[in-house]
Amino acid sequence: MLRTIFHPILTQRQAAMLSTQVLACDPTTISFDSSSSQPKFSSQHSLDSLNLAAQNLIDLQPVAFPTETVYGLGALALNSAASSCIFAVKGRPPDNPLIVHVSSLDMLHSLLPSSFKMPKSYELLMKRFWPGALTLLFPSDPKVIPSIITANQPTVAIRMPSHPVARALIALVNAPIAAPSANSSGKPSPTTAEHVRRDLDGKLRVILDGGACGVGLESTVVDGLQQDGKIRVLRPGGITVEDIEQTLRHGHHDAPQVLVHRRDYRDEQLEAAPTTPGMKYRHYSPTAPVTLLMTSSPPPGGVVPSPIQSFFISLKNELHSSASVKIGVLALTDSALGTLPLPVVSGVEWCRYALGPVKDPSITAQRLFDGLLTLDQRGVDMILIEEVGEANEGLAVMNRVRKAASELQWVTF
Structure with missing residues (x-):
């Protein structure tokens, strides 16, 4: 049984002084029966990690935890003071709403107005994709959902994560958890506990390490x-x-x-005035500027694509640097760009990161944020990222890449 001790809410300055623990939590040791929303544990160590994280949440402190999409920064969704810590830790604008995470359908229904009738389309989508990487908009009951969660909008975004660690954490707390991605606002979303630690170390007490996220992009x-x-x-x-x-x-x-x-x-x-995250503000941007290389879409009128080799050679001058520079290249493994020998340019060091094969955009989705964060960690001065087809997961990939990029460059091979 978790004891409940309430502490003063952390200000952003106080949060920066915390000692952050990274606690291992093995998702393979957590299971759910089809007839129950309560988790079962085969590892005492994982249960201890989850109990400590749950106690922090009950104490109104934020916790970082893995989901199948990206790592989330969670706090009690029905407590305004707790949820405000998310905005302080991330530096998140107050008009950017949060997604609420539940562990069961009973918990979902406890949040909804009694007059709400579930659309058939929602019933079909929930049956097929919950638990999973699908968030649905519901009418918000202002007597239940704090306005800080919805940014004063009449709807609330809710999902049921499928990651065992995330779902078990919500079940142990026995309360819905609000959770955006666990990164500083505007930066690429983290897909490993190490990504979170590098960004938010000292700003929260607990990071649950459940391994790399399987999907790699938000819901x-x-x-x-x-x-x-x-x-x-x-x-x-x-x-x-x-x-x-x-x-x-x-x-x-x-x-x-x-x-x-x-x-x-x-x-x-x-x-x-968005009803869900990711619609208004610039997102997913690493420290290094990002240029999106348009390799297949036709250019707008008046734009003449540059030959790729000429473009590469011109980059040193564009960076206005007399010293050596590092340029990161995120490209598909078997595309024209991915198989192209990079030119030898005096003072330029190339850093490649493979995004997976052209025909499997799910791998590109899984690797995108890690690629941006890895190249940033290697100290590149610029990141070039290849356009991908917008079918299947490629649509979500390009949604994120367009928001990360400060420039588009059409090129030919």
Whole structure:
């Protein structure tokens, strides 16, 4: 039984003085019965790590923990003071809402207005993708959900993670946990405990280390609450648009249309006052500037693509450096760029990072953030990243890359 001791909430200055523990927690030692939302443990060490993390949450302190998507920075979702610590640790703007994580359907229903009737589309999607990397928008009950979670919007974003450590942590606390990615606001999302430690060391007490995240990109966020009945993908992510469409077609005699924000429609009001993270502010940017190399999309009118070798040779001058420079290259393993010999340029050191094969964008999704963070850690002065096709997980990859990039450059081979 966890004891409950309430401490004063940490200010950002106080949080910077903390000693951070990284606690190993083996996800393979945690299991759930299909008939129960309560976890079972085969490792006392993992249970001890989870109990310590849970006690920190109950004490209103934030905790970093793994999910199947990225590492999250969690706090009690129904306590405004606890949730405010997330914003302080991350340096997160207050008008950027948080996703609430639950461990069971009973916990989900405890958050919803009694008058809410679950749409059939949601029932189908939850049956297929929960637990998993799908976030759904629900009406927010202001008597239950603090306004700091929703950024004063009428909806709340909720998901049930499938990672055993995340789900067990929520179950042990027996309360929903609000959790954005566990990184400084605007930086690439962490996919390992070491990524979190390098960024937030000294700003929180506990990081649960459950290994590398399997998906590597944040959850897909879906709004199915609009009167026209259409499904709107507000943020592509770990569940592909193709899988959502297929699930709705197979379970619905008159399947609703699926629209992707910024691909199929624009909503300026939503972008100004977002209902979900990742829509308004620049995200996913490492310290080094990122240039997106457009290798297959046609250039806009008036733009003449540069021959790739000429572009590479010109980079030293663009960096305005008389000293040697490091340039990182994130490229697909078997693409024209990935197999291209990089030119020998005086004063330039190339640092490659492979994003996986062209035909498997799920690997690219898994490796993207680690690639950005790894190259940053190696001290590169610039990062070049290759365009990928926007089918399946590639849509989410390009969503993140476009937000990380400060420049687009069309090139030819």
